Amino acid sequence: MYDIAIVGGGVIGCSIARELSRYNLNTVLIEKNNDIATGTTKANSAVVHAGYDAPAGSLKGKFNVRGNEMFSQVCNELNVPFNRIGSYVIANDEEDMKTIKDLYDNGVKLGINDMEIIDANEVRKNEPNLNKNVVGALYAPSAGIVESWELAIANAENAMDNGAELKLNFEVKNIIKNDGVFKINSENEVIESKMIINAAGVYADKIYNMVADSHFEIHPRKGQYFLLDKVEKDLVNHVIFQCPTKMGKGVLVAPTVDENIILGPTSEDLGIDEKENVATTFEGLGFIKEKVAITTDKINYRNVITSFAGLRAEPSTGDFIIEESDQVEKFINVAGIKSPGLSSAPAIAEYVVELVENSFGNLEKNLSFNPIRRKRIKFNELNDEEKAKLIKKDPQYGNIVCRCETITEAEIVDAIHRNAGGQTINGIKRRCRPGAGRCQGGFCGPKVLEILARELNVKPEKIALENIGSEILIGRTKEKI
Amino acid sequence: MKYDIVVIGGGPAGLAAAVEANKNGIKNILVLERDRELGGILQQCIHNGFGLHIFKEELTGPEYAERFMDELKELNIEYKLNTMVIDISEDKVITAVSPTDGIISIQAKAVILAMGCRERTRGAISIPGSRPAGILSAGTAQRYLNMEGYMVGKKVVIVGSGDIGLIMARRMTLEGAEVKAVVELMPFSGGLNRNIVQCLDDFDIPLMLGHTITEIRNGNRVTGVSVSKVDENLKVVEGTTFDIECDTILFSVGLIPENELSLKAGVELSEVTNGAVVNESMETSVPGIFACGNVLHVHDLVDYVTEESRKAGRFAVKYVKGEINGDKENVIDTKPLNGISYIVPQKLRTAYLDDNVSLYMRVRNVYEKATFVIKADGEIIKEIKKTHLAPGEMERLSIKTDLIKNRNISELTVEVVEEVK
Numbered sequence: 001m002y003d004i005a006i007v008g009g010g011v012i013g014c015s016i017a018r019e020l021s022r023y024n025l026n027t028v029l030i031e032k033n034n035d036i037a038t039g040t041t042k043a044n045s046a047v048v049h050a051g052y053d054a055p056a057g058s059l060k061g062k063f064n065v066r067g068n069e070m071f072s073q074v075c076n077e078l079n080v081p082f083n084r085i086g087s088y089v090i091a092n093d094e095e096d097m098k099t100i101k102d103l104y105d106n107g108v109k110l111g112i113n114d115m116e117i118i119d120a121n122e123v124r125k126n127e128p129n130l131n132k133n134v135v136g137a138l139y140a141p142s143a144g145i146v147e148s149w150e151l152a153i154a155n156a157e158n159a160m161d162n163g164a165e166l167k168l169n170f171e172v173k174n175i176i177k178n179d180g181v182f183k184i185n186s187e188n189e190v191i192e193s194k195m196i197i198n199a200a201g202v203y204a205d206k207i208y209n210m211v212a213d214s215h216f217e218i219h220p221r222k223g224q225y226f227l228l229d230k231v232e233k234d235l236v237n238h239v240i241f242q243c244p245t246k247m248g249k250g251v252l253v254a255p256t257v258d259e260n261i262i263l264g265p266t267s268e269d270l271g272i273d274e275k276e277n278v279a280t281t282f283e284g285l286g287f288i289k290e291k292v293a294i295t296t297d298k299i300n301y302r303n304v305i306t307s308f309a310g311l312r313a314e315p316s317t318g319d320f321i322i323e324e325s326d327q328v329e330k331f332i333n334v335a336g337i338k339s340p341g342l343s344s345a346p347a348i349a350e351y352v353v354e355l356v357e358n359s360f361g362n363l364e365k366n367l368s369f370n371p372i373r374r375k376r377i378k379f380n381e382l383n384d385e386e387k388a389k390l391i392k393k394d395p396q397y398g399n400i401v402c403r404c405e406t407i408t409e410a411e412i413v414d415a416i417h418r419n420a421g422g423q424t425i426n427g428i429k430r431r432c433r434p435g436a437g438r439c440q441g442g443f444c445g446p447k448v449l450e451i452l453a454r455e456l457n458v459k460p461e462k463i464a465l466e467n468i469g470s471e472i473l474i475g476r477t478k479e480k481i
Numbered sequence: 482m483k484y485d486i487v488v489i490g491g492g493p494a495g496l497a498a499a500v501e502a503n504k505n506g507i508k509n510i511l512v513l514e515r516d517r518e519l520g521g522i523l524q525q526c527i528h529n530g531f532g533l534h535i536f537k538e539e540l541t542g543p544e545y546a547e548r549f550m551d552e553l554k555e556l557n558i559e560y561k562l563n564t565m566v567i568d569i570s571e572d573k574v575i576t577a578v579s580p581t582d583g584i585i586s587i588q589a590k591a592v593i594l595a596m597g598c599r600e601r602t603r604g605a606i607s608i609p610g611s612r613p614a615g616i617l618s619a620g621t622a623q624r625y626l627n628m629e630g631y632m633v634g635k636k637v638v639i640v641g642s643g644d645i646g647l648i649m650a651r652r653m654t655l656e657g658a659e660v661k662a663v664v665e666l667m668p669f670s671g672g673l674n675r676n677i678v679q680c681l682d683d684f685d686i687p688l689m690l691g692h693t694i695t696e697i698r699n700g701n702r703v704t705g706v707s708v709s710k711v712d713e714n715l716k717v718v719e720g721t722t723f724d725i726e727c728d729t730i731l732f733s734v735g736l737i738p739e740n741e742l743s744l745k746a747g748v749e750l751s752e753v754t755n756g757a758v759v760n761e762s763m764e765t766s767v768p769g770i771f772a773c774g775n776v777l778h779v780h781d782l783v784d785y786v787t788e789e790s791r792k793a794g795r796f797a798v799k800y801v802k803g804e805i806n807g808d809k810e811n812v813i814d815t816k817p818l819n820g821i822s823y824i825v826p827q828k829l830r831t832a833y834l835d836d837n838v839s840l841y842m843r844v845r846n847v848y849e850k851a852t853f854v855i856k857a858d859g860e861i862i863k864e865i866k867k868t869h870l871a872p873g874e875m876e877r878l879s880i881k882t883d884l885i886k887n888r889n890i891s892e893l894t895v896e897v898v899e900e901v902k
Contacts, residue, residue, distance in 0.1 A: 226607075227604075278611055278612075279609065279610045279611045279697070280607075280609040280610060280611075281609045282609050282695075282717075284609070285607055285609060301607075302605075304604065304605055304607060305602070305604050305605060306602070306604030306605075307604060307607050307609070308612065309611075384576065384584050384586070387578065387583070387584050388583045388584040391578070391580065391583040391584065392583060395580035395581065396580065397580075398563075398578055398579050398580035398581070398582075398583060399563065399579075399580050400515070400565040400567070400578055403515065403565065404741075406567060438599070438602075439599045439600070439602065440602040440603075440604055440618075441621075442599060442600050442602065442617075442618045442620065442621045443599065443621075445617075445621055446621065446624050446625055446628075446629060450629075460629070460631060461631070464614065464701075465613070465614040466613075466614070466701070467701045468701070469614075469700065469701035469702060470613060470614035470701035470702055471614065472614060472617075472625075472633065473625065473631040473632065473633060474631075474632050474633065474634060474635065474728075475631070475632050476630055476631060476632070477626060477630050477631065477632055477656050478630075478656075479632075
């Protein structure tokens with residue numbers, strides 16, 4: 001019997017699992033997919049917003065500002081790269097300047113005190129590749145960039161280091177509550193828990209409907225993106241937002257922590273049943289190009305390395321839903337965590353612990369809790385002396401498997417064997433980046449597969465790209481197929 | 482460590498360059514290879530058709546590579562395997578990594594870049610859809626099949642008609658897979674004509690020119706594609722869409738020279754070839770750094786790679802021996818005009834030309850009965866008639882050096898003139 005079952009291994013579920021591991025609670029994180037961080041968490045803008053644009057008084061506004069404050073410490077403890085590079089909302093005319101002033105005022109109301117409205121010269125000096133018609137910008141120095149999936153994975157790993165459990169490929173089929181105990185059923189397994197935290201992303205309404213008449217719906221909203229090669233890394237230095245207008249929110253141009261450039265997203269409302277629709281489209285990608293051209297005309301689309309789409313969990317209520325159900329005791333919804341969900345994640349997790357404490361009464365501290373996640377060695381970032389030393393200690397550091405991102409065999413082996421380790425080609429890509437570069441795994445894919453099969457002691461045919469059913473190889477040659 | 486010549490890459494280009502350099506009198510040579518064996522991509526090209534020009538016989542890829550590997554070993558040329566070069570400085574200090582040697586720093590007098598190329602990906606051409614299993618580049622599938630002995634699918638659609646895609650169409654068929662179609666956006670194939678005949682026609686695999694994939698259907702794995710016709714502006718024609726059921730999509734949509742290291746060394750690149758700008762000696766903009774093979778421009782025939790690489794090896798020796806004084810006088814620029822997308826080399830220093838000058842180039846379109854017109858400062862010096870030209874087949878034009886030497890020419894142009902039908 002678990003004390004708490006968290007449904008959903010995205011950045012929210014993983015962050016909550018880690019916060020709860022500070023206490024002596026028997027916690028399990030359950031995820032329907034073959035890896036954590038495979039839903040919204042793996043395909044978004046990867047921006048930590050300053051928090052000036054959510055309405056004052058909303059949960060989005062409150063948690064964004066608090067979450068942003070917490071980011072530096074959380075990322076330090078978890079050894080997740082986070083760069084507070086700041087953001088610009090650029091204005092192209094006087095109308096935009098008025099909008100920017102409104103955003104500034106709203107930000108002040110929410111408690112953000114370090115914003116500045118800067119003039120065209122200042123913008124051009126710091127961002128020479130933006131189009132010449134820019135007249136000013138709202139500068140928010142506290143905005144930052146982070147790998148959202150690494151943040152989720154690091155939270156899950158640290159939670160497990162501190163005693164939490166993780167169950168993958170556990171798709172909740174139904175939930176029955178009897179005598180204060182939830183029985184959570186998957187296709188072929190049942191677990192029992194005293195409490196459920198519903199962090200199921202776009203499926204949060206479906207999960208809640210298993211125990212109650214949900215008062216909210218979660219609609220998937222698709223966002224498509226382009227990712228550019230590192231040769232474009234100097235294009236912009238800040239996260240560049242367009243000024244929201246009647247025509248829409250616009251698209252962003254931003255560096256990533258891995259020195260790529262990200263462009264997007266689109267914002268397309270999908271049907272309630274399209275919760276797996278992450279296909280990019282001609283129209284969507286065309287829309288991004290058209291919109292990005294308003295920000296900068298300096299992009300060479302020959303340097304696109306990939307495009308992708310993700311789904312945001314758009315709640316029918318318009319705001320985050322973070323509360324214990326009024327229909328079902330000890331069932332906490334953490335639903336509708338759309339943008340700025342990533343930015344809010346640490347603060348949401350902190351608040352959910354309060355809700356748990358309110359429900360359970362005083363929580364007992366886990367005295368052996370260690371907030372530090374062991375640092376991931378990044379061979380490429382070391383100096384020659386450090387590299388030589390490492391290879392001497394472990395020759396697998398001398399085997400560069402991914403030539404585009406300079407990732408060594410030892411880094412891959414480490415990514416497999418950590419808590420919440422990667423068991424799939426994409427899982428390894430998310431953890432240490434082989435295949436994330438310009439050849440997109442063309443060269444390193446077969447080598448990563450071989451290492452996975454060896455380390456997990458399974459046949460190569462068992463190694464999947466992502467979920468079960470997405471195996472790369474179908475069998476040996478010379479066998480009947 | 483110090484070497485006279487360091488060759489980066491032990492594929493066909495690097496091997497030919499190293500062997501030739503040795504034969505020309507420099508013995509202090511090191512070849513650095515990132516893979517576990519020499520031979521480069523030829524090791525996975527187990528089909529035949531290699532060596533028709535150089536050896537006048539048909540070899541498989543590994544056999545072709547082996548001839549050079551044997552020669553390299555006979556000549557006692559040093560090489561290191563499992564060694565990845567991570568940096569080259571402008572003053573030719575090379576940093577490499579290997580499990581056995583750790584970090585190595587090598588000062589070279591001359592460097593020959595022979596790192597090859599990579600495949601253009603689905604992402605780079607922005608084919609929309611999801612990212613399920615069953616989508617690979619053709620070369621990756623070739624590696625799984627020929628090097629590791631695994632199949633990647635049963636029902637295959639190949640996107641793009643580059644040579645690797647065509648070769649894989651036949652290869653997958655021979656292994657029992659059903660190759661449903663090769664879908665090519667352009668109105669002509671990007672591969673060699675002989676491969677279309679031998680790999681598609683002989684196996685009744687349809688080549689759909691002027692078509693593109695407009696939808697990928699999938700669960701965890703690909704389940705099918707929608708294919709549509711495109712018009713002359715490469716826009717999808719409404720109402721022409723049809724579906725093909727498949728579990729695998731292989732992309733063969735072009736190759737890109739891998740020049741990230743070259744950039745670190747300060748080498749100037751061409752925006753057309755994505756390879757270095759070189760002179761008649763295959764020397765880049767950085768004196769003493771040479772480039773040859775697919776890192777310079779993408780070839781369809783390894784024979785031309787060998788030819789070009791031998792030249793790089795020979796001139797690297799001259800450079801080390803101080804026989805090239807770097808004089809900038811009498812440099813002729815080669816310039817592609819009508820119908821030609823690029824010419825390599827881009828610069829010719831007349832002082833260092835052999836008796837004949839070889840110009841490697843690709844045409845932009847398919848031509849039946851056309852003439853290459855070569856002009857020196859606007860004056861026609863040679864015309865070469867051809868019955869068939871296609872972008873997928875590299876052309877090599879040879880002209881007598883006497884025609885351009887000692888005439889103070891500044892520009893050599895090549896254009897395609899089509900015969901009036």
